[in-house]
Amino acid sequence: MTNDSPRTNPLQPDQAQGSGTACRVVLDDLAISRALMRIAHEIVERNDDLGNLYLVGVPNGGVPLARQLAANLHDIADLDVVVGILDTTLYRDDLTSSGSRPPLRRTEMPSAVDDRVVILVDDVASTGRTIRAAMDALMDFGRPRAVQVVALVDRGHRELPIKIDYVGKNIPTKRAELVKLRASNGSYQRPLEVVVMEEGGRADE
DSSP: OOOOSOOOOTTSOEEOTTTOOEEEEEEOHHHHHHHHHHHHHHHHHHOSOGGGEEEEEOTTTHHHHHHHHHHHHHHHHOOOOEEEEOOOGGGOTTTTTSSSOOOOOOOBOSSOOTTOEEEEEEEEESSSHHHHHHHHHHGGGOOOSEEEEEEEEEOOOOOSOOOOSEEEEEOOOOTTOEEEEEETTSSSOSSEEEEEESSSOOOOO
């Protein structure tokens, strides 16, 4: 797909919309599309029983990525892969220490995960705590045969022994920076981009 968003020189930080925070684009829509197509090919190569795949997007950013991966798998292997949405809010280990109750996001799991190869899809991986929470939440829907993890961006700073099986791009960052998947209209509709905000960020993914 042609990237219709304004081109941003990643070497020249712009301003995050409405925040005044300097940021730089590290993946534009075309780069994201290429990364997701490569990951789809890697999924096909790695898994023998493709009919048992179950893609699960972690809100918010993982959801459009999971849907695009499902479309890619249909294009390259004629697969109709189930796509679910799994909120991790109530399973986070910082829920009681955050001082406020975060809003719940929707969960949509079309079928049980028993004996399926579940592929969790997130936009940005860092500490590993979101993926751990997603694994805990997943067990409420059955016992998968295996769980694999996709992250469009792995920014490092792991605090838990969580392995990312399919990575779009490794981006070294400082802990204070924020890495974010975003769209110009705020709706996670394409064109998408990944930006690194230079200040006021957090690394709790």
